[in-house]
Amino acid sequence: MELGGKLEVGRSRRVALYVTCLVDVMRPSVGFAAIKLLEDAGCEVVVPEHQTCCGQPAYNAGGEAEAKALAKQVVETFEPFDAVVAPSGSCAGMIRDHYPKLLAAEPEWRDRATGLASRTYELTSFLVDVMGMESVEADYQGAVCYHDSCAGLRELNIKQQPRKLLRSVRGVEVREMDDAEVCCGFGGLFCVKYADISNQMVSRKMDNIEASGADTLLAGDLGCLLNMAGKLTRQGSRVKVRHVAEVLAGMTDLPAIGEGEV
Amino acid sequence: MQPSCSSFKQQAAQALRDPKLQGAFGKLGDGLQARRAAAVGQLPEFEALREDARRIKRRVMSDLDTWLEQFEQKVLGQGGHIHWASTADDAREAILAICQRVGAKTVTKGKSMVTEELGLNDYLVDQGITPVETDLGEYILQLRREAPSHIVMPAVHLAQDDIERTFVESHPQLPPDRDLSTAESLVAEARQELREHFFKADVGITGANFMIAETGSTVIVTNEGNGDLTQTLARVHVVVTTIERVIPTLEDLSTFLRLLPRSATGQEATAYVTLSSGPKREGDMHGPEEFHVVVLDNGRSELLGSENQDILNCIRCGACMNHCPVYGAVGGHAYGWVYPGPLGAALTPALIGVEKSAALPNASTFCGQCVAVCPVKIPLTDIMRRWRVREHGKKMTSPLARAGLSAWAWLASRPALYRKFTGLAAWGMALCGGRRRRLSRMPLAGGWTRYRDFPAPEGETFHAQLAQLKKRAAKTGAEGLRHEQGGAHE
Amino acid sequence: MSKGGRMSKARERIFAAIRRNKKPLADAPVAGEGGARADTIPTHTIPVRTQLTAEALCAEFEHRLSAASASVEWVESASGIPAAVWRHLSDQQRRTQCFANGSAAELGWASVPELDIRSGAGDADSPVCITSAFRGIAETGSLVLLSAPGHSSASYFLPELLIVTLSRRDILATQEAVWADLRRRPEDMPRTVTLVTGPSRTGDIEQKIVLGAHGPRQVHVLLVN
Numbered sequence: 001m002e003l004g005g006k007l008e009v010g011r012s013r014r015v016a017l018y019v020t021c022l023v024d025v026m027r028p029s030v031g032f033a034a035i036k037l038l039e040d041a042g043c044e045v046v047v048p049e050h051q052t053c054c055g056q057p058a059y060n061a062g063g064e065a066e067a068k069a070l071a072k073q074v075v076e077t078f079e080p081f082d083a084v085v086a087p088s089g090s091c092a093g094m095i096r097d098h099y100p101k102l103l104a105a106e107p108e109w110r111d112r113a114t115g116l117a118s119r120t121y122e123l124t125s126f127l128v129d130v131m132g133m134e135s136v137e138a139d140y141q142g143a144v145c146y147h148d149s150c151a152g153l154r155e156l157n158i159k160q161q162p163r164k165l166l167r168s169v170r171g172v173e174v175r176e177m178d179d180a181e182v183c184c185g186f187g188g189l190f191c192v193k194y195a196d197i198s199n200q201m202v203s204r205k206m207d208n209i210e211a212s213g214a215d216t217l218l219a220g221d222l223g224c225l226l227n228m229a230g231k232l233t234r235q236g237s238r239v240k241v242r243h244v245a246e247v248l249a250g251m252t253d254l255p256a257i258g259e260g261e262v
Numbered sequence: 263m264q265p266s267c268s269s270f271k272q273q274a275a276q277a278l279r280d281p282k283l284q285g286a287f288g289k290l291g292d293g294l295q296a297r298r299a300a301a302v303g304q305l306p307e308f309e310a311l312r313e314d315a316r317r318i319k320r321r322v323m324s325d326l327d328t329w330l331e332q333f334e335q336k337v338l339g340q341g342g343h344i345h346w347a348s349t350a351d352d353a354r355e356a357i358l359a360i361c362q363r364v365g366a367k368t369v370t371k372g373k374s375m376v377t378e379e380l381g382l383n384d385y386l387v388d389q390g391i392t393p394v395e396t397d398l399g400e401y402i403l404q405l406r407r408e409a410p411s412h413i414v415m416p417a418v419h420l421a422q423d424d425i426e427r428t429f430v431e432s433h434p435q436l437p438p439d440r441d442l443s444t445a446e447s448l449v450a451e452a453r454q455e456l457r458e459h460f461f462k463a464d465v466g467i468t469g470a471n472f473m474i475a476e477t478g479s480t481v482i483v484t485n486e487g488n489g490d491l492t493q494t495l496a497r498v499h500v501v502v503t504t505i506e507r508v509i510p511t512l513e514d515l516s517t518f519l520r521l522l523p524r525s526a527t528g529q530e531a532t533a534y535v536t537l538s539s540g541p542k543r544e545g546d547m548h549g550p551e552e553f554h555v556v557v558l559d560n561g562r563s564e565l566l567g568s569e570n571q572d573i574l575n576c577i578r579c580g581a582c583m584n585h586c587p588v589y590g591a592v593g594g595h596a597y598g599w600v601y602p603g604p605l606g607a608a609l610t611p612a613l614i615g616v617e618k619s620a621a622l623p624n625a626s627t628f629c630g631q632c633v634a635v636c637p638v639k640i641p642l643t644d645i646m647r648r649w650r651v652r653e654h655g656k657k658m659t660s661p662l663a664r665a666g667l668s669a670w671a672w673l674a675s676r677p678a679l680y681r682k683f684t685g686l687a688a689w690g691m692a693l694c695g696g697r698r699r700r701l702s703r704m705p706l707a708g709g710w711t712r713y714r715d716f717p718a719p720e721g722e723t724f725h726a727q728l729a730q731l732k733k734r735a736a737k738t739g740a741e742g743l744r745h746e747q748g749g750a751h752e
Numbered sequence: 753m754s755k756g757g758r759m760s761k762a763r764e765r766i767f768a769a770i771r772r773n774k775k776p777l778a779d780a781p782v783a784g785e786g787g788a789r790a791d792t793i794p795t796h797t798i799p800v801r802t803q804l805t806a807e808a809l810c811a812e813f814e815h816r817l818s819a820a821s822a823s824v825e826w827v828e829s830a831s832g833i834p835a836a837v838w839r840h841l842s843d844q845q846r847r848t849q850c851f852a853n854g855s856a857a858e859l860g861w862a863s864v865p866e867l868d869i870r871s872g873a874g875d876a877d878s879p880v881c882i883t884s885a886f887r888g889i890a891e892t893g894s895l896v897l898l899s900a901p902g903h904s905s906a907s908y909f910l911p912e913l914l915i916v917t918l919s920r921r922d923i924l925a926t927q928e929a930v931w932a933d934l935r936r937r938p939e940d941m942p943r944t945v946t947l948v949t950g951p952s953r954t955g956d957i958e959q960k961i962v963l964g965a966h967g968p969r970q971v972h973v974l975l976v977n
């Protein structure tokens with residue numbers, strides 16, 4: 001996959017952070033963790049104000065007109081930057097993989113979308129593949145397993161990048177669960193529309209997580225994380241759930257996802 | 263076959279409650295998936311072959327009429343007959359006419375999904391002709407009066423003891439205390455039972471994995487050998503296939519033969535690949551006196567040139583369903599028609615109408631595993647998504663869902679208002695979450711909270727927190743918060 | 753309307769729809785693709801593992817055959833075949849009629865008088881059948897069996913044990929090489945061309961592999977040096 005050149009030494013890069021709807025509302029600390037990691041990598045981070053939703057929920061529900069309007073808004077908002085980085089394989093994949101297809105019938109927009117697509121990255125892939133990051137400065141005590149979220153894995157080839165950085169975190173032991181690449185059953189609206197099926201999928205996931213012996217489950221997409229965290233807490237599991245960026249940035253003071261005081 | 267795709271949800275729920283089904287489909291991972299992975303891993307050229315196959319198919323589709331005509335010429339030249347069928351009715355009548363002309367009483371059948379599409383067995387029975395399925399899986403299903411749940415492994419939903427019971431009930435002439443406790447003994451009994459049918463059959467019907475334009479051959483790719491016995495021993499061989507199965511040359515066949523078995527069952531090669539060209543020739547000891555090819559369209563030509571054309575490239579390997587977590591959860595019958603899994607979700611709406619089958623393309627998380635394994639690189643999820651667009655465009659989705667979608671899009675295109683809304687939502691949910699920091703119930707998300715908690719948000723949104731940080735930084739004049747929040751331009 | 757009339761209507765309808773809907777290839781033409789004619793053969797990927805020396809070819813063929821659960825034995829010349837067959841048969845099989853066809857029918861069976869060999873229009877349903885292969889394919893360990901006068905194509909599928917003779921020089925690397933040889937023959941395409949790779953099998957019961965579904969449980973190959 002083409003991922004653009006490495007950063008020249010001494011040259012900063014203006015990177016726009018695409019926070020994503022879910023991080024914005026559900027887990028802001030992931031956004032701050034992303035900023036820290038990007039700054040540590042030597043980037044200048046900008047958070048464009050006009051950002052909202054990338055349009056994926058509408059796109060996947062068949063609302064093509066709505067999705068197109070939102071896609072254009074994202075293209076306009078993020079076009080001026082050297083790179084766009086999102087702490088989500090799903091949203092980055094939407095821009096990289098789907099915008100050019102979605103806007104194919106409008107040549108001007110298609111070209112602008114293609115341009116943006118070529119500069120859009122998921123966070124860990126940007127850090128490793130573009131910025132050449134080899135390690136992070138962070139501590140975390142625990143055995144972690146990493147769930148490969150579908151869009152990141154299959155649209156953006158994200159597999160080794162988060163694992164490579166995780167192995168450099170002091171105190172972390174990376175364990176592999178069985179079927180780490182199998183969908184957790186989230187699928188956006190799928191998990192509500194086809195709740196029974198989604199439940200079966202997340203239940204199989206739970207078995208694999210527990211069997212791995214890890215005490216912490218990580219992933220790069222908040223949708224999947226909320227789904228799996230919700231199932232784990234409902235089952236009374238002791239496994240903690242965090243976005244991978246929290247651990248990489250050493251920002252794990254906050255309770256884990258869905259972890260309460262009572 | 264009468265479709266019941268619109269009852270997908272109920273059928274799925276039923277399957278999820280059935281521990282036997284769960285056990286059967288739960289085995290796909292260690293079985294077919296693992297076997298495919300091993301076989302593909304041993305062939306470094308697998309990716310290149312997928313690309314070759316995709317190109318061959320695209321080339322064929324761009325000139326489908328030419329290849330079909332060439333095939334037709336060759337078949338006729340070898341003394342075969344060809345029957346064009348625009349609809350399922352045409353095909354059924356063509357097959358019946360052949361059977362009646364030769365006075366057929368029994369018809370043996372090799373595995374053929376197209377004949378499932380035609381509902382051929384029931385039709386023949388109504389006409390007084392007895393069809394006998396000879397593929398082991400199909401034979402078991404015929405005894406049980408069930409439909410296939412998989413396109414390659416039709417009886418994959420059954421457990422061995424189900425089959426044992428079926429054989430005890432269906433073969434009353436055999437000693438009731440015989441040992442049927444192993445798969446081997448069941449296979450041996452079916453072999454014994456079916457042997458004489460091959461010799462007795464007047465007509466043998468098979469499908470075709472490919473038609474080769476260059477040689478006028480139909481090709482079956484099999485493991486059991488029943489397809490060959492069906493087509494060699496019956497007096498008349500009828501091949502039932504569809505227009506998109508034609509490929510140009512023998513070399514193209516080789517490309518597909520390197521992909522199909524590996525993708526389907528993880529084999530380097532299946533036990534049998536047979537190319538059949540015309541009827542028995544002078545001096546041949548065996549072979550059919552007549553050779554017929556029934557070529558069905560049934561809506562496929564309308565896919566040609568459409569944005570969903572690529573589904574015509576399918577070589578029916580079943581890999582997409584073997585690797586689909588939704589198929590793995592609910593099995594094949596839940597899909598409610600001939601073709602289950604991602605293939606069905608992409609193809610069925612084209613063949614029976616999206617009105618009757620919209621549930622199928624919706625029942626996907628778009629995890630993309632089917633696309634990753636498809637040997638001809640069909641963009642299955644893109645096709646499913648386009649059926650959703652079609653459904654939405656025809657206003658077939660629920661009014662509530664449509665209103666929600668437009669409201670969300672309206673809000674998301676007004677960033678300032680959107681911030682207010684998300685701020686409120688985050689605050690409200692955090693409040694409801696309380697010190698447990700999770701919700702056990704939520705309006706409009708019963709599907710979620712029936713099975714899981716909903717983790718509560720932190721409280722304030724990212725954008726609100728960032729704005730406050732900035733304000734504080736401005737007041738103290740602190741350096742270091744370089745991430746300005748501002749318009750895109752400086 | 754008559755049946756024939758209806759069918760030609762259907763043909764017209766199908767071809768009209770195809771011609772109306774088909775779109776020319778949007779992509780640049782694929783490398784090596786001549787025109788849209790069957791006799792122009794596009795270049796395509798052939799696995800590197802098939803590039804073998806003559807020695808390695810036989811070894812690979814044997815290896816793939818056994819991977820496909822077939823057994824192999826070398827015999828020095830065709831005259832050694834009857835004895836090799838006798839050695840391979842179980843006691844029970846030795847007592848039954850064996851059916852030989854193709855060039856296998858013309859071997860010196862009299863050298864092993866204990867064998868009950870039938871040829872010609874013999875019983876294709878015998879438990880043992882001996883036949884000769886047109887070619888072997890090293891890539892997959894496949895035997896290429898043709899229908900031809902004197903060959904019973906049914907006998908490839910009916911017996912318990914299928915014994916196939918193949919001469920060393922007929923082992924080719926790939927299917928493509930076999931297709932080329934088929935085209936070089938003066939005759940038409942045979943009525944059937946069957947690639948046999950090991951015994952018949954099924955996975956229809958709980959995905960367990962069982963040999964001998966409808967066809968032979970055992971395939972034994974006699975390679976003639």
Ligand code: SF4
Pocket residue numbers: 525575576577578579580581582583604605632635636637638639640642
């Ligand atoms: S869609 Fe692809 S993976 Fe699925 S059956 Fe067809 S060829 Fe195989």
